[in-house]
Amino acid sequence: MRVDIVTIFPEFFSVLDLSLLGKARQSGLIEVTAHDLRDATHDRHRTVDDTPYGGGAGMVMKPEPWGEAIDGIVGDGASDALLVVPSPAGEPFTQQIARELAAEQHLVFACGRYEGIDQRVVDHYATRMRVRLISLGDYVLNGGEVAVMAMIEAAGRLVPGVVGNPESLVEESHEDGLLEYPSYTKPASWRGLDVPPVLLSGNHGAIAAWRHEQQIERTRRVRPELLGE
Numbered sequence: 001m002r003v004d005i006v007t008i009f010p011e012f013f014s015v016l017d018l019s020l021l022g023k024a025r026q027s028g029l030i031e032v033t034a035h036d037l038r039d040a041t042h043d044r045h046r047t048v049d050d051t052p053y054g055g056g057a058g059m060v061m062k063p064e065p066w067g068e069a070i071d072g073i074v075g076d077g078a079s080d081a082l083l084v085v086p087s088p089a090g091e092p093f094t095q096q097i098a099r100e101l102a103a104e105q106h107l108v109f110a111c112g113r114y115e116g117i118d119q120r121v122v123d124h125y126a127t128r129m130r131v132r133l134i135s136l137g138d139y140v141l142n143g144g145e146v147a148v149m150a151m152i153e154a155a156g157r158l159v160p161g162v163v164g165n166p167e168s169l170v171e172e173s174h175e176d177g178l179l180e181y182p183s184y185t186k187p188a189s190w191r192g193l194d195v196p197p198v199l200l201s202g203n204h205g206a207i208a209a210w211r212h213e214q215q216i217e218r219t220r221r222v223r224p225e226l227l228g229e
């Protein structure tokens with residue numbers, strides 16, 4: 001998988017050299033490149049924003065630098081890459097979308113700042129490639145970088161070979177539409193709190209049943225809408 005990120009804060013993504021995704025990059029499973037949007041400007045101040053037409057607070061990101069930066073990644077014609085634009089107006093990011101992103105060969109992320117990116121950037125690239133506006137959640141961030149970091153981590157860990165034990169990807173929250181069951185490890189008793197005895201029983205059928213019941217109970221308590229309730 002190839003991942004290109006366009007941002008005015010490319011150093012924000014240096015953290016991707018660490019941990020699991022760092023290993024995936026070293027092994028060539030995932031190739032991540034952060035591009036500085038200001039490299040696609042040509043004025044002395046490296047300007048990427050301007051005042052909004054129609055008035056209003058804040059600044060809007062100019063279309064020209066985005067066009068030059070994204071063309072520099074996907075060329076000047078049609079592209080099979082998927083352009084992902086984080087936005088409060090996007091579709092909610094879910095595990096299903098993480099799976100869909102993980103199946104892509106080439107992802108291009110456009111990290112906006114200020115009050116967002118000129119709409120014509122999305123409109124233009126929608127004529128040349130698939131474009132998805134995706135929201136991390138129902139709150140307002142200062143830009144798209146945090147959202148892109150979350151999306152890359154959620155999708156990257158689903159790319160075959162990135163996580164050592166694929167089984168660990170199966171019993172996760174949201175993987176089967178339910179929240180995950182509680183986990184325990186040694187010691188069997190800690191500050192007066194004991195591990196549920198069933199987990200020490202060696203009865204794998206009883207353990208699986210208990211874990212599923214815990215998933216249902218936790219989901220009903222915390223996210224009843226996932227059960228259609």
Ligand SMILES: CN1CCN(Cc2ccc(Cn3ccc4ccc(-c5n[nH]c(N)c5C#N)cc43)cc2)CC1
Nearest residue numbers: 086087112113135136137139140141142143144147
């Ligand atoms: C006309 N007005 C109408 C009100 N808006 C409000 C507003 C205010 C700040 C920002 C900041 N910002 C810039 C780029 C960018 C990308 C993603 C996100 C983002 N926030 N929350 C998520 N889940 C996100 C994701 N993913 C935020 C971003 C965007 C919008 C401005 C324009």
